[in-house]
Amino acid sequence: MPGKIKSFFGKLIFIQIILLSFLWMLAAGMTLLLINLVHVSYEVNDHQSASIAISILGIAIFWVLAGILTYVLFGLYKGRKKGA
Amino acid sequence: MDNHQILDEDEILFRPIYQTGKGFYVLAAALLTVFMFGVVMYIRQLIFGLGVTGMNEPVTWGFYIISFVFFIGISHAGTLISAILRLSKAEWRRPITRMAEVITGIVLLIGGLHPIIDLGRPDRILNIFERGRLQSPLLWDLTSITAYFTASTIYLYLPLIPDIALLRDRGGRFNKLYTILSWGYEGTERQKHVLERAINILMIMVIPIAISVHTVISWIFSMTLQPGWHSTIFGPYFVVGAIFSGIAALIIVMIAFRKTFHFDDYLKKIHFNYLGTLLLVMSLLWFYFTFAEYLTTFYGHEPPEMRVFLYKFTGGYSPFFWLMVFCNFIVPVVFLSNKKLKTIPGILVASIAVVIGMWLERLIIVVPSLANPRLPFPTGIYIPSLTEISLLAAAIAAFILGFMVFSKLFPLISIWEIKVGREESVRIVSERLNEYLPSKGHIRKQIV
Numbered sequence: 001m002p003g004k005i006k007s008f009f010g011k012l013i014f015i016q017i018i019l020l021s022f023l024w025m026l027a028a029g030m031t032l033l034l035i036n037l038v039h040v041s042y043e044v045n046d047h048q049s050a051s052i053a054i055s056i057l058g059i060a061i062f063w064v065l066a067g068i069l070t071y072v073l074f075g076l077y078k079g080r081k082k083g084a
Numbered sequence: 085m086d087n088h089q090i091l092d093e094d095e096i097l098f099r100p101i102y103q104t105g106k107g108f109y110v111l112a113a114a115l116l117t118v119f120m121f122g123v124v125m126y127i128r129q130l131i132f133g134l135g136v137t138g139m140n141e142p143v144t145w146g147f148y149i150i151s152f153v154f155f156i157g158i159s160h161a162g163t164l165i166s167a168i169l170r171l172s173k174a175e176w177r178r179p180i181t182r183m184a185e186v187i188t189g190i191v192l193l194i195g196g197l198h199p200i201i202d203l204g205r206p207d208r209i210l211n212i213f214e215r216g217r218l219q220s221p222l223l224w225d226l227t228s229i230t231a232y233f234t235a236s237t238i239y240l241y242l243p244l245i246p247d248i249a250l251l252r253d254r255g256g257r258f259n260k261l262y263t264i265l266s267w268g269y270e271g272t273e274r275q276k277h278v279l280e281r282a283i284n285i286l287m288i289m290v291i292p293i294a295i296s297v298h299t300v301i302s303w304i305f306s307m308t309l310q311p312g313w314h315s316t317i318f319g320p321y322f323v324v325g326a327i328f329s330g331i332a333a334l335i336i337v338m339i340a341f342r343k344t345f346h347f348d349d350y351l352k353k354i355h356f357n358y359l360g361t362l363l364l365v366m367s368l369l370w371f372y373f374t375f376a377e378y379l380t381t382f383y384g385h386e387p388p389e390m391r392v393f394l395y396k397f398t399g400g401y402s403p404f405f406w407l408m409v410f411c412n413f414i415v416p417v418v419f420l421s422n423k424k425l426k427t428i429p430g431i432l433v434a435s436i437a438v439v440i441g442m443w444l445e446r447l448i449i450v451v452p453s454l455a456n457p458r459l460p461f462p463t464g465i466y467i468p469s470l471t472e473i474s475l476l477a478a479a480i481a482a483f484i485l486g487f488m489v490f491s492k493l494f495p496l497i498s499i500w501e502i503k504v505g506r507e508e509s510v511r512i513v514s515e516r517l518n519e520y521l522p523s524k525g526h527i528r529k530q531i532v
Binding site: 012015016019023026030033034036037038040041044046047050051054055058061062064065068069071072073075076077078079080081 | 213219224227245275289
């Protein structure tokens with residue numbers, strides 16, 4: 001029985017980490033997209049500074065959001081009652 | 085957290101999750117039919133192209149872009165209003181924040197899809213990823229809407245965690261889902277602290293993101309030199325309109341759920357009174373912006389601008405323009421500034437009028453400017469086709485369906501926030517009052 005409970009919690013954590021990783025993938029995807037678009041703006045010599053400014057803002061927002069959710073979810077795990 | 089106490093006191097809030105009446109299935113089937121009809125019409129549009137819509141030269145934007153602006157505007161109901169109320173420590177917010185946040189999540193999904201529906205070849209959206217230009221407000225929009233949707237979903241999810249833990253502890257259906265989503269929440273002091281801290285950071289972060297979303301949408305129009313669009317006040321004008329329509333949508337949703345699930349004890353007259361007052365203030369603010377916008381156009385008397393102006397005031401779009409003024413200004417002012425009319429049905433009438441009026445406002449902004457371009461074209465004609473009308477109906481059906489699905493999975497009113505309110509609000513508010521007001525001893529001392 002304890003083995004079964006252990007495997008259930010193992011699966012649970014695995015699923016939860018996968019769910020969280022979606023947000024990190026979105027943050028990474030947006031970062032890649034914006035970096036690519038900055039690269040395009042250099043290629044066609046088209047207002048590079050504006051592209052960089054928008055990208056810095058956009059990238060920061062997504063990483064902060066992913067960071068907040070990670071902080072909460074790991075904080076909730078750490079904050080559980082002892083022995084739970 | 086003593087979960088059993090919550091279950092006893094607020095059992096009615098769990099009822100929508102566990103009890104499903106016949107009416108639910110009938111309504112869901114009807115809405116699903118409308119939605120599926122919209123899907124079929126969209127597939128037809130994919131096959132035959134945008135020729136099946138009423139859009140043509142020079143009116144190349146129609147119902148889809150109007151609905152896009154409208155739905156994104158409604159999204160300000162949720163996260164922005166909820167964040168402002170939380171930030172200002174308005175205690176009456178507790179039963180309404182959840183519904184407000186759900187509205188945001190659903191309408192952002194629906195609204196965000198509309199620019200893709202507007203494309204004859206939706207596969208070409210992939211070109212953005214490869215060769216997009218960050219100088220285009222359309223791409224700023226893509227970034228800000230994605231950021232707003234992500235922030236709003238997290239902002240909806242975090243305050244939901246304690247309630248998901250309650251559902252998990254009750255057992256029953258979807259227990260595995262609740263176990264996964266509750267992340268081991270047990271209501272310990274540390275967990276509460278972590279959650280509170282994150283919500284506080286998010287509520288500050290979400291306000292500028294929300295404002296940026298509608299400002300950027302307004303820039304899609306105002307960055308062009310089209311008559312009627314090239315205006316410096318379009319950003320704040322759009323934000324005001326968005327909050328205005330958002331509050332109206334929130335009131336409608338609240339009244340619908342109050343009636344359906346008998347939440348009378350949670351959504352009281354005072355909540356509608358406060359929201360009604362907010363709606364009235366926004367109505368006056370909307371009128372001020374509309375007046376300022378059109379007065380400057382009229383005073384400038386530039387011929388291309390005047391063509392659009394007259395088309396709205398006395399021309400082909402005048403019935404829609406004056407109906408918009410009636411819905412957005414006359415009805416709310418009459419119903420919300422009169423004590424006798426400011427009842428819950430009266431506030432509902434005003435809110436429905438505002439939602440219709442704000443949709444008309446988006447119509448008034450999009451079509452007349454395109455129909456009367458700066459170039460010497462004859463005035464364009466736009467008559468929406470059945471495809472466009474059915475997709476608008478499908479979007480509304482999807483909104484209601486989204487809410488129905490949510491009500492079957494999660495509580496529509498934040499149970500833990502109600503509990504905290506009951507236990508701590510009186511103490512917190514009296515402490516705050518003591519900070520604001522001069523002490524009695526101080527007054528006596530001054531008199532002596």
